[in-house]
Amino acid sequence: SHAIIILPNTDGIELLVCYEDEGVYVNTYGRITKDVVLQWGEMPTFRGLKFLCERNDKVFFASVRSGGASQVYFMTLGRTSLMSW
Numbered sequence: 001s002h003a004i005i006i007l008p009n010t011d012g013i014e015l016l017v018c019y020e021d022e023g024v025y026v027n028t029y030g031r032i033t034k035d036v037v038l039q040w041g042e043m044p045t046f047r048g049l050k051f052l053c054e055r056n057d058k059v060f061f062a063s064v065r066s067g068g069a070s071q072v073y074f075m076t077l078g079r080t081s082l083m084s085w
Contacts, residue, residue, distance in 0.1 A: 004017050057076055
């Protein structure tokens with residue numbers, strides 16, 4: 001599973017691209033904007049994540065299911081990125 005999350009307060013230019021068990025920050029030009037790789041604390045079982053906030057070494061998301069139920073997921077700062085796109 002993968003998702004593209006538009007980060008707030010970036011005018012739609014900065015994104016968090018999540019794939020399998022990792023995520024990276026990129027801009028709309030495809031360049032990495034933060035030299036980190038994030039890893040899921042618990043893999044989401046479906047798409048439709050909403051960015052909540054960044055705190056210390058974690059990034060938090062909420063998923064909203066039909067009927068109003070929601071669940072919070074987080075990604076933890078992993079190794080620094082060695083990718084150079």
